[in-house]
Amino acid sequence: MEEIRPGLYKADLPLPKNPLKSLNCYIIQGDGETLVIDTGFNCLECHQALFKSLDDLAVRLDNTKVFVTHMHADHSGQVAELAREGAEAYCSREDAETINAGEAPFLMMDVFIRTGGFPAQELQNAVKKHPGYKYRALEQVDFKILDDGDFLSVGEYTFACIKTPGHTWGHTCLYEKDKKILIAGDHILKDITPNISLWSDSFDPLSSYLASLDLVSHLEVDLVLPGHRTIFTDLAGRIKELKEHHQVRAAEVLEVLKAQPQNAYEVAAKMTWDMPYDSFDQFPLAQKWFAASEALAHLKYLEVKGLVGRTARDGVTSFFCR
Ligand SMILES: [Zn+2]
Numbered sequence: 001m002e003e004i005r006p007g008l009y010k011a012d013l014p015l016p017k018n019p020l021k022s023l024n025c026y027i028i029q030g031d032g033e034t035l036v037i038d039t040g041f042n043c044l045e046c047h048q049a050l051f052k053s054l055d056d057l058a059v060r061l062d063n064t065k066v067f068v069t070h071m072h073a074d075h076s077g078q079v080a081e082l083a084r085e086g087a088e089a090y091c092s093r094e095d096a097e098t099i100n101a102g103e104a105p106f107l108m109m110d111v112f113i114r115t116g117g118f119p120a121q122e123l124q125n126a127v128k129k130h131p132g133y134k135y136r137a138l139e140q141v142d143f144k145i146l147d148d149g150d151f152l153s154v155g156e157y158t159f160a161c162i163k164t165p166g167h168t169w170g171h172t173c174l175y176e177k178d179k180k181i182l183i184a185g186d187h188i189l190k191d192i193t194p195n196i197s198l199w200s201d202s203f204d205p206l207s208s209y210l211a212s213l214d215l216v217s218h219l220e221v222d223l224v225l226p227g228h229r230t231i232f233t234d235l236a237g238r239i240k241e242l243k244e245h246h247q248v249r250a251a252e253v254l255e256v257l258k259a260q261p262q263n264a265y266e267v268a269a270k271m272t273w274d275m276p277y278d279s280f281d282q283f284p285l286a287q288k289w290f291a292a293s294e295a296l297a298h299l300k301y302l303e304v305k306g307l308v309g310r311t312a313r314d315g316v317t318s319f320f321c322r
Pocket residue numbers: 072074075186227228
């Protein structure tokens with residue numbers, strides 16, 4: 001555990017067999033109170049690492065707030081346990097509802113990804129292998145809901161909530177204006193590009209994500225504390241890179257579609273991915289799933305812009321260039 005600023009600690013919670021490697025859990029103390037930001041998977045490795053850090057800091061859970069930046073299991077997996085032991089849990093309304101919906105969103109996603117052309121036989125049991133499903137919080141959590149502009153305080157730190165939809169619908173960053181610190185969750189990561197997935201056809205998450213990047217780009221920030229990997233200082237520079245990345249990706253998807261109409265799975269297989277495998281066929285199932293849902297997010301973005309159309313055949317959606 002590392003003390004980054006007075007009373008602000010970063011604990012690395014290992015994410016077993018996951019390309020993200022670990023989760024940055026931030027623990028902030030002051031005036032006898034504690035704020036825990038993000039919790040790791042509901043798995044033994046994360047449990048041991050989190051509770052060791054809490055013990056080292058002599059945290060009393062009945063005097064602790066736990067905030068989850070978004071509903072993904074690497075951030076929310078242990079929130080039920082912390083709440084059961086007395087902590088007050090905080091989250092946006094959208095993501096709190098998804099956490100408490102249990103497996104229903106995964107089953108919906110399963111149907112949705114089938115329409116994207118994911119081979120049915122590969123998809124058998126895919127949900128059960130999905131890390132978000134395997135390591136999710138298993139009990140209902142009585143969340144206190146935080147909305148855009150609400151504040152969350154501990155000791156010397158007062159954070160404003162900034163809703164940043166895109167990575168998830170209710171993703172929320174925390175901003176400490178006086179100390180110029182942004183707790184970024186998975187909205188902005190330094191070493192990896194946050195995954196933007198289409199999880200329902202009624203949203204255009206990539207457009208929301210790009211708008212949410214603009215939303216935080218004007219903030220005065222000296223230190224960005226992301227959900228994974230390296231903490232960093234150049235917020236504006238990283239936002240610029242991420243926006244460029246998505247424009248390049250969108251252009252790549254259009255280029256792939258120029259040859260012939262294709263479904264999202266076929267598009268994903270032809271896109272370039274920063275993965276340690278020779279071909280798309282070798283990707284683990286969960287990574288193929290993320291790739292297909294990211295391809296869908298780009299296809300939806302291009303469709304809303306009027307550049308791509310779609311047709312449906314035998315329950316599978318095929319996309320074409322307009
Ligand atoms: Zn994450």
